[in-house]
Amino acid sequence: MIKLVIFAALVLVLGYGFSWLADRPGDLSLIWEGQLYQTKLIVAATALIALIAIVMVAWWLLRSIWTSPYAVTRYFRARKRDRGYQALSTGLIAAGAGNALLARKMAARSRGLLRADQEPLIILLEAQAALIEGRHDEARAKFEAMTGDPETKELGLRGLYLEAKRLGANEAARQYAEQAADNAPYLPWAAQATLEYRSQAGRWDDAIRLLEQQKAARVVEKQEADRLRAVLLTARATEKLESDPAGARDDATHALRLSADFEPAAIVAAKALFREDKIRKAAGILEQAWKAHPHPEIGRTYVRARSGDSAVDRLKRAEKLEALRPNNVESLLVVAQAAVDAKDFAKARAKAEAAARIEPREAAFLLLADIEEAETGDQGRIRHWLAQALKAPRDPAWVADGFVSDKWLPLSPITGQLDAFVWKVPYGQAEGPAEEGAVVSIDQALRTLPPVREARPESPVNDHRIIELERAATIAEAARPAPKPTPPAKATDDTSSEARPFFGGRPDDPGVRNPMAEPEPKTRLRLF
Structure with missing residues (x-):
């Protein structure tokens, strides 16, 4: 388009020039070697322009002939x-x-x-x-050849890394990933793999440094980088907790600033402050985390903040947590457990039942079973609550790649992924109410709760022996042959029509033996 415009402009300029010369006629005289040459001005201008055009065409022809061998070679080379x-x-x-x-x-x-x-x-x-x-050996040789060229070095390292992962050579894969990350920290696969490897080896400082390089290179977003840095700082604080409480406190509080809702960081920071006898500050951190998201571990850490507290003091601290988040399942369960320790069974039972009404899950029914064992010791009632716990939905736990852990871990033990653990219901069970008919409500469980049995006197024989004896007596009663029917005797007096007294009882109660009855047939089953 630009060339077309330039050509049109050139034509217009030439046309304008010729029209200008035509409007101003004149003669052009030239004396050369005594001869006078005279012509019109417009003819002279036309001849000059034609001469220039002839020279340009001649130069193009000469140049084309001179460069024709190279042009032919270049044509065939381009085609190839x-x-x-x-x-x-x-x-x-x-x-x-x-x-x-x-x-x-x-x-x-x-x-x-x-x-x-x-x-x-x-x-x-x-x-x-x-x-x-x-042919993996040949492929590895090709990838190694690529690492010798700066242009293909990153590609070769990735190929070698994938081959090492396929063969299970984790150490070789780690070296390839670290080499690629050192040369090009902007590579996502190398940075992520190196970050996980350094975390698995406990090299938290190197992992944090690499994460900062990724953040500077914008390999990861700022929010994700802050979250991963909080995880790494929490993991380093956990290792420092016993040997360096001050360092653990600094790392954990920094992690909290990066991710305010990260419960493991709050727990580690509180434990570090407890070791420094800063009870008030630690309690403030736990209370803030509890307000954001009540977690059982936060409740246990808060209730047992001081090792010298009595059970009543721990109950008061649990009730303070309940005041921060009322009508919450975790708050009710924490108070119920503290009440059991304080032997306030009425309050413990009321809180546990309230928690089961809000969310009928395993922990509430297990706690009711513990209350029964501590208060009444009735095995029937304990088994009743345990049966309800078996049918109730499972409690949330730390889950990563199908692995359930009782505590938070920075890495998944299955895949090695960083920040893989999530607080949720394990085994794929959905959180919330179970399917209709699968779980008995707390009100129905209370209606079917068996009454408290009278406590039996203590016996030198252990419970297992008593159960075996009762089972043997039941078997003997079932194996006893039925007595033969006898014809009814005729009535001889008025007292014969009276009803015979009942001398029996429950299957495990022989009752009072009737002296007028026939002797029982002997059996070969011996109980003792």
Whole structure:
């Protein structure tokens, strides 16, 4: 378009010039070697312009003839290069589709048409074809050759890393990933793998430093980087908790500033402050975390803040937590457990039942069973609550890749992923109410709760022996043959029509023996 505009402008200028000369006629005289040459001005201008055009055309012809051998060579070279790139493109598509035969054929054709030192994609195509055909040694050799070229070094390292992961050579994979991350921290796969490897080895300082490089290179977003840094700081604080409480406190509080709702950081910070006898500050951190998200571990840490507190003092602290988040399941369970320790069974039972009404889950029913065991010791009632716990939904726990842990961990023990643990119901059970009919409500469980049995006197024989004896007596009663029917005797007096007294009782109660009854037949079953 620009060339067309320039050509049009040039034509207009020439036309304007000729029209200007035509409007101003004149003669042009030239004396050369005594001869006078005279012509019109417009004829002279036309001749001059024609001479310039002839010179330009002649120069173009001479230049074309002079450079024709190079032009022919360049034409055939470009054609060969185009054929080579076409074969290379076809081979890469075939390798992506899994066609090893076509990929190998196109790789050989590309190598014949192109120079491998100038086009590294040929080596990549050969490596991919070798991987498809299962010749992993040849593929690794190709990837190692790529690492020698600065242009393909990152590609070669990634190929070697994937091969090492396939073979299970974790140490070699770690070295390849770290080498790639050191040279190019902006590579997401290398940075992520190196971060996980350093975390698995407990090299928290190196992991944090690498995370800062990723953040500066914008490999990860700022929010994600802050979350991962909080996880790494919490993990380092957990290791420092026993040996360096001050360092653990600094790391945990920094993690809380990065992620305010991260419960493990709040727990570690509070424990570090407890070791420094800063009870008030630690309690403030736990209270703030409890307001944001009540967690059982936060409640246990808060209630047992001081080791010298009595059970009543711990109950008061639990009630303070309940005041911060009233009508919450975790608050009610914390108060109920503290009430059990303080032997305030009425309050413990009321709080546990209230928690079961809000969310009928396993922990509430297990706590009711503990209350029964501590207060009444009635095995029937204890089994009743345990049966309800078996049918209730499971409690939330720290879950990562199907692995359930009783405490938070920075890495998944299955995949090694950082920040993989989530507080949720394990085994894929949905949080919230269970399916209709699957769980008995607390009101129905209370209606079917058996009454408290009278406590039996203590016996020197253990409970297992008593249960075995009762079972043997039941078997003997079932094995006893039924007495033969006797014809009814005729009435001889008025007293014969009276009803016979009942001398029996429960299956495990022989009752009072009737002296007028016939002796019982002997059996061969011996109980003792």
